[in-house]
Amino acid sequence: MKPNITTIPITEIFEETEGCPICRMHRMLEEQYVEYITGAAMMAPDVRVKTNEVGFCHRHFSMMVNTGPRLSNALLLQTHIDELRKKVFPKKDTDAADKKMIAAIRQNAGTCYVCDRIERDILHLLATVYVQFGADHDFRRQYADQDFICLDHYALIMGNVSKKNMDKKALPDFYAATNKLAHGYMDTLYDDVTHFTTMFDYRNAGGDYKNSKDAIERSIRFLTSYPVDENLK
Ligand SMILES: [Zn+2]
Ligand SMILES: [Zn+2]
Numbered sequence: 001m002k003p004n005i006t007t008i009p010i011t012e013i014f015e016e017t018e019g020c021p022i023c024r025m026h027r028m029l030e031e032q033y034v035e036y037i038t039g040a041a042m043m044a045p046d047v048r049v050k051t052n053e054v055g056f057c058h059r060h061f062s063m064m065v066n067t068g069p070r071l072s073n074a075l076l077l078q079t080h081i082d083e084l085r086k087k088v089f090p091k092k093d094t095d096a097a098d099k100k101m102i103a104a105i106r107q108n109a110g111t112c113y114v115c116d117r118i119e120r121d122i123l124h125l126l127a128t129v130y131v132q133f134g135a136d137h138d139f140r141r142q143y144a145d146q147d148f149i150c151l152d153h154y155a156l157i158m159g160n161v162s163k164k165n166m167d168k169k170a171l172p173d174f175y176a177a178t179n180k181l182a183h184g185y186m187d188t189l190y191d192d193v194t195h196f197t198t199m200f201d202y203r204n205a206g207g208d209y210k211n212s213k214d215a216i217e218r219s220i221r222f223l224t225s226y227p228v229d230e231n232l233k
Contacts, residue, residue: 011142034067
């Protein structure tokens with residue numbers, strides 16, 4: 001089935017509080033798109049034209065390979081490779097690659113069909129978040145109860161809100177809640193990382209780590225939007 005953002009339940013996403021709510025939205029969307037790309041979209045010529053052109057990032061290639069059928073992955077790669085090789089190499093092996101070819105390789109490295117779709121869909125979902133925050137006091141509480149909003153999504157959610165898409169009376173509450181979830185959380189991370197480092201002082205041997213044991217992992221998740229990848233060594 002084609003991903004349909006109108007079926008993404010905003011309030012359900014905010015009922016959960018672990019981690020960043022926009023990261024959860026992102027995760028839900030990428031799972032849907034990855035399934036769609038290696039499934040129903042195999043038969044959608046317009047989508048194939050686009051995926052042949054822009055390709056996928058490492059993360060989404062990995063998800064596709066780990067969850068999708070082998071044949072779908074091979075067919076997607078076959079047509080993508082064919083289109084790309086015509087763009088990025090000179091006709092004769094004795095010729096140099098021109099600037100356009102080099103630029104095409106660099107551009108290909110920065111484009112991903114799934115990332116592009118998510119970027120667009122998230123903005124639509126945020127529009128719903130803004131309306132709901134303005135209209136619904138229960139939702140405001142749910143919003144404020146989140147663990148944190150990661151730095152990247154803080155920029156996204158703050159950068160797109162305005163009195164055009166949120167009841168302007170709600171804006172100060174929205175700014176306060178959002179700043180607390182990002183700035184407040186970042187201050188806590190600083191304190192936790194600092195406390196963690198002091199535990200290496202022999203004078204603190206046997207002391208209380210408090211909340212600092214996973215301060216490194218939580219900091220990286222906040223700064224990059226993703227948990228530490230344990231497969232990378
Ligand atoms: Zn996030
Ligand atoms: Zn991607």
